[in-house]
Amino acid sequence: QVQLQESGPGLVKPSQTLSLTCTVSGGSISSGGYYWSWIRQHPGKGLEWIGYIYYSGSTYYNPSLKSRVTISVDTSKNQFSLKLSSVTAADTAVYYCARADLYSNYFDYWGQGTLVTVSS
């Protein structure tokens, strides 16, 4: 059974960079067939796709966030990471990591989510 777990600071100051890591267990990121994804949910709002990465390092980002987002992968640790720069209060959200099917683009496994608050 694949499991994903987000980790990182729960509080980030405005203008700084938000950094989160997702650790995958029960399966190898390097096995292929999946994109490794970040999705966020503003308090009381809907889901917003941030982007995803293939184990080879190929990335795809939401055009509205592309200028501030970097997703990377560390196959040796079976982890992938999110960096979001120049954050503001509008980036306060629950951040989820998830696995997406490479061909059909559905998210079948999700982390529990981690709340990141942007505040001074």
Added chain:
Amino acid sequence: QSALTQPASVSGSPGQSITISCTGTSSDVGGYNYVSWYQQHPGKAPKLMIYEVSNRPSGVPDRFSGSKSGNTASLTISGLQAEDEADYYCSSYTSSSTVFGGGTKLTVL
């Protein structure tokens, strides 16, 4: 990319059927059979309920079904149960990215 359009809320009584619509464009919902649906209970992560428009993952009751016509996808829940009360989100592939719907709150009366 704009969010897919879902009704903000729907409701039904136990045993009844409800349908949630998800409207996009020919660039997303209408252009690909890669529509998926997610159920989210308060404080929990979303759970995949339907993928590729109408396929159910193992373990999802057959009370849940999906369909698509043109630029609109639909999720139907038959034989409503109390535990179906949750938020539901649709999602579609669109040119190397993903777009979600705004979400629909299902209330079981």
